Amino acid sequence: MNEAFSYSEIDAYVDRCIAITPEERSFFHSILEPKTIERKQHLLRAGEICRYEYYVISGCLRSYYLDEKGNEVNIMFPVEDWWLGDLVSFTYNIPSSLYIEAMEDSILWMINQENKELLFEKVPAFERMFRLMIQRSLAAIQNRLYATIAKTAEQRYQEFMEKYPAIPQRIPQHHIASYLGITPEFLSKIRRKLAS
């Protein structure tokens, strides 16, 4: 295996959530599979079943779906130290409605369903780690929903820039507009206004 596949980042992630023994850690390592993906390639397409959950070692991706008019609607931009996948598709074995595209060449760990179950069985503490992870996702997406309902696009853009200052250097602006729920043209106008 290539030395780019380091356990140190994901181990640090685990350690921030739960305490495990060296043996448990080895078992965890044994079920992780390495994955590389090139810029512009898709990790998942709508209609496919999401068979893995992914942890980003390095790189930057974009998950999105197509709305009824066929427009891409961006959901998140997973970067280093994030988990991604389509939880619903993964859990219930149903076709995903998401696309996941690499925005940069990216290096990931992945874990399949069967092994995830096996992990929960052997090391129940991981059930907690994944519960905490989902809980954080839930809190984040709740905040985003409330912002979308109750705040103007300008406020949402400013909050996005504060929360993810590094993303705009890695992701084209029209994708950020779609994430914010506005058109690229309107985002451009917001930026002009804020610049003055």
Place this chain on the structure above:
Amino acid sequence: MNEAFSYSEIDAYVDRCIAITPEERSFFHSILEPKTIERKQHLLRAGEICRYEYYVISGCLRSYYLDEKGNEVNIMFPVEDWWLGDLVSFTYNIPSSLYIEAMEDSILWMINQENKELLFEKVPAFERMFRLMIQRSLAAIQNRLYATIAKTAEQRYQEFMEKYPAIPQRIPQHHIASYLGITPEFLSKIRRKLAS
């Protein structure tokens, strides 16, 4: 304890998620505390720490927060067989930003943090049940976010009516407007248009 506090609904909920032994079920019952609340009373207010998670045996509630302008923004309308609470406040022991108000006289089971941890320790299967519950919440709120970003208010209203046809009989229309992220006046206009 009043006979209104029946275990049958919550037992059915548990059975749909996990398999447990009679002893485990008894232990689960032993940590449930009964709670009744009258219409217009608050179960939680912003600033308080949410010490319980609640399961609705009967009744109907409303969770909301106040936006920057002081407007109430409705989040959900928990009814029979739903869980509610402020997960973030409950988990991290931080002040909640939510209000929870009873829209009808309601009957609930509640479970506190300490006992929830104890439950996870004694019966790890419950860790799974709560993970599944959060996962479903996550999927639901994701759908709602995408609808809010990519669909018109009219579409969102129609989907709400399909998904929760019983709610409008229990909740005033202006609260539904706030849930949908629009003004009561505009919802009224949508209804007029759809009626014709």
Place this chain on the structure above:
DNA sequence: GCTGCGCATTGAACTAGTTCAAGAAGTTGC
């Protein structure tokens, strides 16, 4: 060093949704 493409910007016309003020209708309290 040109060609073509993806990306950001601009302006004008438009539409979805808001705000405010007023009025009607149903409900609750006493």
Place this chain on the structure above:
DNA sequence: GCAACTTCTTGAACTAGTTCAATGCGCAGC
């Protein structure tokens, strides 16, 4: 049976955000 309150509706003026078409700019390919 009236008063007070809450809810829903309506219309007119307004604003946030969209759509469409055009322009310019940087940069990758050859």
